[in-house]
């Protein structure tokens with residue numbers, strides 16, 4: 001990306017800077033400035049099992065993109081929020097068939113979008129560039145880990161969940177697109193792509209639950225699956241599973 005392009009996007013009014021980007025998340029930044037995100041989480045924000053009051057909590061948003069969930073956790077009173085992501089598109093698990101074919105501007109600019117919102121909101125969220133696969137104790141431990149719509153884009157979602165478990169002392173909220181399969185015979189199945197779309201494993205709700213348990217969470221609470229409102233986006237639009245895995249079997253249920 002030419003530096004002058006970046007400078008041009010950073011000039012002008014808030015509305016003009018917002019207009020200079022294609023957005024993943026929908027934010028209302030005040031004074032009538034609303035980002036036209038691929039997804040609008042605002043109507044379903046209360047489906048995500050996030051406690052209303054996060055005061056005193058250290059929270060981690062894994063795969064933050066434009067940062068909607070990191071800023072939401074801060075809005076709910078979190079003591080500290082860390083937003084983890086990877087800017088370099090070549091460090092993402094792109095399927096080989098798509099790796100050199102898909103234009104990656106959307107990924108390259110996510111840090112700029114995040115910073116724009118961070119400044120507009122006067123937020124103190126810290127952004128850390130690191131793959132979930134390298135998530136470790138050096139970032140400290142977190143009372144609440146949030147991970148939305150990322151596992152579907154990973155070759156190895158269980159290792160990613162294990163890494164989240166490693167830094168989680170309280171609970172982890174996991175949201176992911178899910179498949180509704182009939183006649184599973186009670187088995188935990190998943191649909192595999194890895195070629196046509198940036199989508200690896202699309203689990204059923206039961207498979208998603210088992211993946212969270214397999215990663216070391218002691219107890220899993222399931223929310224009701226819901227449709228995520230989308231303006232655009234790939235085949236991963238649609239039904240979401242939402243679950244909260246607890247590090248400790250005796251931890252109290254969601255308030």
Ligand SMILES: C[S@@+](CC[C@H](N)C(=O)[O-])C[C@H]1O[C@@H](n2cnc3c(N)ncnc32)[C@H](O)[C@@H]1O
Pocket residue numbers: 062063064065066068069084085086091092093107110130131132133147148149150153
């Ligand atoms: C589809 S977006 C989901 C954004 C947001 N979490 C949500 O629920 O709306 C997936 C995000 O995960 C990030 N991501 C993908 N692979 C990752 C990895 N290995 N480590 C960290 N973040 C990753 C992407 O860069 C992107 O920001």
